[in-house]
Amino acid sequence: EEAVAGxxxxxxxxxxxxxxxxxxxxxxxxxxxxxxxxxxxxxxxxDAVRAxxxxxxxxxxxxxxxxxxAVLLPVYRALPTxxxxxxxxxxxxxxxxxxxxxxxxx
Numbered sequence: 001e002e003a004v005a006g007x008x009x010x011x012x013x014x015x016x017x018x019x020x021x022x023x024x025x026x027x028x029x030x031x032x033x034x035x036x037x038x039x040x041x042x043x044x045x046x047d048a049v050r051a052x053x054x055x056x057x058x059x060x061x062x063x064x065x066x067x068x069x070a071v072l073l074p075v076y077r078a079l080p081t082x083x084x085x086x087x088x089x090x091x092x093x094x095x096x097x098x099x100x101x102x103x104x105x106x
Contacts, residue, residue, distance in 0.1 A: 009052035017053055039065055 021038050023030065042055045043065035050057055076084065 004046050004048055007049060007052065009049070014053060036068070039068060043069070 021034065021041060023034070039061070042050055042053075042057060043062070045053070045055070047057075
């Protein structure tokens, strides 16, 4: 709560959030998933942070978020751990491969 109270969201952070949550140079399937990503991202934020980012949040949106979680959470919990962790494992593997130290040449 202390960290959230001290958080300041300025124009740069807002612009970055727009770039992340409304990407343009991405495959169509990513664009299709973004409304859900925006809803979940906004819904998981504390009210003060959501307000600082100037996210519109009303009763209708909150109910849609609640209904979405009611559907997604049981599905997510039913997935095997290997499936749930696959995206993060793939991303981590790619990151490690891209940042692997190179062997010095003799």
